[in-house]
Amino acid sequence: MRYTCRVRWRSSLVLACVCLATACGPRSVVLGFWIENVAYQSPRIGEPLTPVELATIDRVARAEIGRAFTDYDVTISDDRKARYKVAVLPRLRDERLVRKGTYAGESRAIAGFGGSGAVNFEYIANGAMVFAPASASRADVIDAIGRGVGRVAIHEFLHQLLPKSPIHDSKDPRSYEGSSPALLDGYFGDLRWGIAQPWLNEKLRRR
Ligand SMILES: [Zn+2]
Numbered sequence: 732m733r734y735t736c737r738v739r740w741r742s743s744l745v746l747a748c749v750c751l752a753t754a755c756g757p758r759s760v761v762l763g764f765w766i767e768n769v770a771y772q773s774p775r776i777g778e779p780l781t782p783v784e785l786a787t788i789d790r791v792a793r794a795e796i797g798r799a800f801t802d803y804d805v806t807i808s809d810d811r812k813a814r815y816k817v818a819v820l821p822r823l824r825d826e827r828l829v830r831k832g833t834y835a836g837e838s839r840a841i842a843g844f845g846g847s848g849a850v851n852f853e854y855i856a857n858g859a860m861v862f863a864p865a866s867a868s869r870a871d872v873i874d875a876i877g878r879g880v881g882r883v884a885i886h887e888f889l890h891q892l893l894p895k896s897p898i899h900d901s902k903d904p905r906s907y908e909g910s911s912p913a914l915l916d917g918y919f920g921d922l923r924w925g926i927a928q929p930w931l932n933e934k935l936r937r938r
Contacts, residue, residue: 757932763810766789792878795885800885800935802937803937816845819880836851837849858912901927904916
């Protein structure tokens with residue numbers, strides 16, 4: 732009997748938390764981001780990526796995410812249990828298609844609860860190889876992979892933070908909401924917030 736009461740109390744506590752999460756105004760959030768065990772090699776850069784270069788990609792991607800959310804009370808961590816999280820995986824494939832498809836990123840989200848997503852490392856690394864100018868050094872291309880990974884992660888975090896908002900309606904190709912993995916600017920240019928900014932202002936507390 733006592734046990735049942737405890738469970739009920741916990742249930743109502745959970746409900747109370749959900750109400751707080753959905754009804755409150757702008758708030759601070761933690762974004763979990765990490766790169767899984769990935770490997771990559773391409774004729775464009777020669778030797779496989781080294782552990783030091785993978786660490787550089789992680790650092791550049793993390794800085795890119797931090798820059799995008801710099802106006803907001805957002806903490807970028809490697810917490811795999813964060814309410815919002817994106818893992819960089821070796822590759823993503825859609826096995827439902829007859830001719831198997833590949834794509835840059837994905838997310839699952841439930842409004843008020845959080846979400847989880849993934850970035851396709853192979854897809855982004857291939858994009859950096861394709862868009863790299865002939866003059867780009869190996870280090871330049873490594874940095875571009877980091878920016879590309881970070882920008883797709885930003886896009887996936889947007890889906891999780893704003894699960895009901897039509898961020899794909901963006902008409903600005905140089906925005907985080909656009910299709911940055913398919914553009915040179917997604918790797919070598921600058922991106923900015925587009926239509927999602929007013930929605931983020933409602934969702935996230937400003938610093
Ligand atoms: Zn999207």
